[in-house]
């Protein structure tokens with residue numbers, strides 16, 4: 220166990236930037252999100268998690284998969300620099316573990332896998348949950364997926380080291396600590412209590428939904444994408460993928476023009492049951508990690524904890 224003074228965090232990140240691309244939370248123009256930081260960026264460490272998850276650093280909004288010209292030369296995908304993701308919360312780290320199941324099952328997705336294997340996680344534990352968090356209900360409150368785990372105690376962060384790569388980040392900026400004081404955590408105010416599928420309120424809430432897809436954009440575990448081939452007049456072709464949302468009409472449109480999930484409540488049902496049932500049935504843990512972002516972002520006031528508990 221180590222500890223580091225809060226005042227030394229900028230110095231720690233500066234030193235880390237020599238070897239790593241450092242990704243950390245910032246707050247700009249009223250929104251909090253992760254970015255690749257430079258020396259002038261001020262890192263935002265809460266309270267609560269960021270408005271946007273760090274998912275885009277593993278699965279970007281748009282991503283070129285490959286390109287090739289008439290002569291058949293394929294452009295290789297960009298290589299990823301070694302990265303340190305600092306300040307990710309336990310729920311989002313659990314979210315990464317969840318989407319590992321999707322992207323790293325055979326055949327593994329090389330675009331995701333390369334980014335994931337080159338990224339160290341320095342998780343920041345939560346003492347106080349955000350107003351819409353419900354990680355207590357999803358078994359994602361305790362950090363399990365990390366290289367380094369930081370916990371705030373007064374003027375210090377106490378740091379647990381889990382991996383050799385994490386250990387290499389411990390510099391003289393850190394002091395040895397024999398033991399960690401008790402970490403006091405507030406409980407989440409929200410709870411998710413699943414009722415039978417027939418009692419969930421998809422119709423009541425789905426009729427209010429605008430199909431905007433904001434919830435799926437901010438969700439750390441939504442990973443659907445669409446792919447398109449783009450041809451340029453010089454004879455080159457590139458394939459790109461971009462985020463898709465099960466809330467949009469086009470998502471369930473198939474050849475011949477049939478839309479198999481036309482009523483919006485059916486789309487809400489698909490989203491909720493994918494998060495709380497289908498993924499769990501196939502892979503084990505729930506897909507929803509209880510970050511609460513889909514609740515915070517929804518202009519229609521749709522709340523996964525209410526729908527799934529029949530309210």
Ligand code: SF4
Pocket residue numbers: 427428429430431432433434435466516517518519520521
């Ligand atoms: S549930 Fe809310 S955020 Fe999601 S698509 Fe519907 S209106 Fe948009």
Ligand code: SF4
Pocket residue numbers: 434437438439440441494506507508509510511512513514523
């Ligand atoms: S479904 Fe909502 S609460 Fe669950 S992980 Fe996604 S954004 Fe977070």
